[in-house]
Amino acid sequence: MAKPKVFVIYYSTYMHVRKLAESVKEGLEKTSKVDVEMFQFPETLSDEILGMMHAPSKPKDVPEITVDKLPEADGYMFGFPTRFGNAPAQVKALFDATGGLWMSGALYGKPAGLFFSTGSQHGGQETTAMTFLPNLVHHGMIYVPIGFKNPNLADNSEVIGGSAWGAGTVAGSDGGRIPTEKELNIAEMQGEEFACFVAKLAPKGAAADAAQDAAVPVAAGAAPADDAAVPTAEDQKDSGAQPEPAPGSKKEKKHRVRDKCIIV
Numbered sequence: 259m260a261k262p263k264v265f266v267i268y269y270s271t272y273m274h275v276r277k278l279a280e281s282v283k284e285g286l287e288k289t290s291k292v293d294v295e296m297f298q299f300p301e302t303l304s305d306e307i308l309g310m311m312h313a314p315s316k317p318k319d320v321p322e323i324t325v326d327k328l329p330e331a332d333g334y335m336f337g338f339p340t341r342f343g344n345a346p347a348q349v350k351a352l353f354d355a356t357g358g359l360w361m362s363g364a365l366y367g368k369p370a371g372l373f374f375s376t377g378s379q380h381g382g383q384e385t386t387a388m389t390f391l392p393n394l395v396h397h398g399m400i401y402v403p404i405g406f407k408n409p410n411l412a413d414n415s416e417v418i419g420g421s422a423w424g425a426g427t428v429a430g431s432d433g434g435r436i437p438t439e440k441e442l443n444i445a446e447m448q449g450e451e452f453a454c455f456v457a458k459l460a461p462k463g464a465a466a467d468a469a470q471d472a473a474v475p476v477a478a479g480a481a482p483a484d485d486a487a488v489p490t491a492e493d494q495k496d497s498g499a500q501p502e503p504a505p506g507s508k509k510e511k512k513h514r515v516r517d518k519c520i521i522v
């Protein structure tokens with residue numbers, strides 16, 4: 259049986275978020291409930307600026323995400339470092355290119371989780387989540403936080419990144435701190451929890467749903483078999499109401515996306 263698909267999509271300059279992303283992926287895969295693919299947000303800074311930031315070159319083993327690829331997933335784990343308490347411009351650049359997906363409702367009703375890195379302990383992991391939420395909300399996506407289920411989030415004996423909003427690490431002002439076992443454990447558990455959530459929401463996955471939709475053609479003007487109360491095109495004409503747009507027409511596709519109940 260087809261499994262739902264989760265994309266882990268990260269941006270990382272100094273690889274702290276990359277390390278968290280690996281733990282998130284492990285957690286997702288551990289459940290065997292979802293298929294997982296990892297991507298990077300495309301870089302937008304010039305090599306000159308990256309050189310001045312002493313940024314290492316990006317790993318070649320993870321492809322860059324594209325706008326066209328995004329709708330293939332049933333759920334998304336987005337990871338990124340804080341930039342002045344916000345998501346980095348690289349992440350925003352990708353979202354700013356998703357107007358077409360917004361128009362078609364391609365991401366509507368799909369869940370998303372977030373994870374982070376900050377330089378300092380109080381550098382804004384939670385504000386980074388909060389300030390990113392409008393991107394999800396405007397797409398009609400479902401934000402899935404982690405609450406305090408993981409006991410490491412209530413452990414005050416040492417510096418531990420992350421919060422109820424998502425896993426996190428504290429990179430240090432010079433980037434010298436590496437994600438700790440406890441931080442990675444939170445990230446792994448976030449992956450596990452998210453996989454369970456996605457599997458409940460889209461048990462067969464979006465690809466299977468799309469194939470099923472395509473296999474059931476609806477005759478022009480016919481009322482859906484399972485809902486006799488819905489008026490046909492004839493009824494609507496008699497009552498003076500606007501007729502349904504012809505199946506397959508541009509108007510009908512738009513109408514269908516808006517009317518279809520995706521979250522069951």
Ligand SMILES: Cc1cc2nc3c(=O)[nH]c(=O)nc-3n(C[C@H](O)[C@H](O)[C@H](O)COP(=O)(O)O)c2cc1C
Pocket residue numbers: 269270271272273274275276338339340341342343344375376377378379380381382429433
């Ligand atoms: C332009 C810029 C702005 C930053 N703003 C913050 C900030 O507001 N708070 C903070 O704690 N760290 C801040 N940092 C530090 C980064 O968050 C840190 O380098 C990052 O978490 C490391 O993750 P990475 O290794 O995945 O790139 C900033 C870094 C840069 C380059």
